[in-house]
Amino acid sequence: MEQRVSLITLGVSDLARARAFYEAMGWTSGATPADDVVFFQAGGMVVALWSREQLAADSVVQDTGGWGGITLAYNTRSPAEVDDVLEEARAADGTVLREGADTFWGGYSGVFADPDGHPWEVAHNPHWTIHDDGSTALGA
Amino acid sequence: MEQRVSLITLGVSDLARARAFYEAMGWTSGATPADDVVFFQAGGMVVALWSREQLAADSVVQDTGGWGGITLAYNTRSPAEVDDVLEEARAADGTVLREGADTFWGGYSGVFADPDGHPWEVAHNPHWTIHDDGSTALGA
Numbered sequence: 475m476e477q478r479v480s481l482i483t484l485g486v487s488d489l490a491r492a493r494a495f496y497e498a499m500g501w502t503s504g505a506t507p508a509d510d511v512v513f514f515q516a517g518g519m520v521v522a523l524w525s526r527e528q529l530a531a532d533s534v535v536q537d538t539g540g541w542g543g544i545t546l547a548y549n550t551r552s553p554a555e556v557d558d559v560l561e562e563a564r565a566a567d568g569t570v571l572r573e574g575a576d577t578f579w580g581g582y583s584g585v586f587a588d589p590d591g592h593p594w595e596v597a598h599n600p601h602w603t604i605h606d607d608g609s610t611a612l613g614a
Numbered sequence: 615m616e617q618r619v620s621l622i623t624l625g626v627s628d629l630a631r632a633r634a635f636y637e638a639m640g641w642t643s644g645a646t647p648a649d650d651v652v653f654f655q656a657g658g659m660v661v662a663l664w665s666r667e668q669l670a671a672d673s674v675v676q677d678t679g680g681w682g683g684i685t686l687a688y689n690t691r692s693p694a695e696v697d698d699v700l701e702e703a704r705a706a707d708g709t710v711l712r713e714g715a716d717t718f719w720g721g722y723s724g725v726f727a728d729p730d731g732h733p734w735e736v737a738h739n740p741h742w743t744i745h746d747d748g749s750t751a752l753g754a
Contacts, residue, residue, distance in 0.1 A: 475639045475688060477642070478749075479661060481735075482687075483684070484684055532685075533733040538678060538680040540677070540682055541682040542684060544623070546619055585674050608616050611655065611658075
């Protein structure tokens with residue numbers, strides 16, 4: 475298995491609402507309103523929105539609700555950009571779970587949840603590198 | 615917010631066991647045995663393994679256990695490679711939740727769970743492109 479991830483699928487209860495949130499965050503997809511899956515090209519991988527019920531069945535797991543031990547993160551190019559993204563999420567009907575603040579590891583971060591409760595850490599990490607194409611690399 | 619993901623953190627109950635699983639799958643990290651987080655450079659992003667309890671606290675979410683509506687996928691370059699990766703996962707003490715089979719969308723896929731129960735779909739999708747560098751693009 476090569477060291478890469480191709481696709482992250484977020485299970486959602488209301489596809490139109492979830493799509494509207496990510497579009498309000500500035501993301502675009504080629505999906506039509508009739509599509510039952512929305513795919514976003516996200517750098518060298520894909521983020522999908524799909525019925526949580528169908529995703530659970532397809533993944534052969536029981537869905538007991540709530541969070542399941544996976545958190546996504548979006549790394550910014552500056553500390554100020556963390557606050558900007560959190561404001562963007564609030565304006566898009568997301569929920570800010572933790573306001574931007576200095577972290578114990580020397581960075582600056584906050585957390586928002588999308589309308590289905592999936593948390594995203596928004597972080598500036600001075601020890602990592604964000605390349606021009608948006609790819610994130612370990613190391614300064 | 616740019617259309618990209620920087621980091622996926624998988625919450626785990628036994629870091630050494632989780633790390634051994636992903637290393638048995640062929641992944642490598644620069645983490646030392648003493649580190650309490652293991653970072654894998656995964657293409658243009660990072661996959662981390664961290665204490666699920668600490669991740670929940672850091673993400674400001676309640677952890678009710680089980681699956682939480684997010685599934686990762688690894689896309690292969692051929693249908694046969696799907697079966698190879700599932701065998702690799704089985705040999706590495708993962709659990710195959712669904713054997714490789716043709717899918718309704720014209721591909722071939724199966725699902726394994728890592729030792730913490732995080733499901734990975736392993737899929738060959740003839741409608742998408744895997745570039746030489748491992749990046750995954752919508753469209754054939």
